[in-house]
Amino acid sequence: MGTVFGIVAFVIALVGVLAALGHVGYLAMLNKSAKERGLSGGATSDYVNSRWKVAGGTALVALIGLLFTTGGVVPDIIGILLAGGAGIAAKGALDATRREFRGQLPR
Numbered sequence: 001m002g003t004v005f006g007i008v009a010f011v012i013a014l015v016g017v018l019a020a021l022g023h024v025g026y027l028a029m030l031n032k033s034a035k036e037r038g039l040s041g042g043a044t045s046d047y048v049n050s051r052w053k054v055a056g057g058t059a060l061v062a063l064i065g066l067l068f069t070t071g072g073v074v075p076d077i078i079g080i081l082l083a084g085g086a087g088i089a090a091k092g093a094l095d096a097t098r099r100e101f102r103g104q105l106p107r
Helices: 002-068 073-101
Strands: none
Touching: 002 073
């Protein structure tokens, strides 16, 4: 039973890490696009620079939560809470960023 719970905890934590890294990647893509636009991408660049701490923080917490899932049942629960919570926060921040820039970047 503990092994199954450990595997489930690992998968939940991994999804949280992927969500947090997705937010980091999206910000990196926006930043690159803003820099290519030069002066006209200044507002986007400023917004992205203000969001790096949120993206980095959620990614760090999710990675720490993933590390917790290598222990027993109690560390697995802590890992689920940390990585899952960070993943949910990263998803919300990613959605807010996407709403901010929907339709403004060239395709």
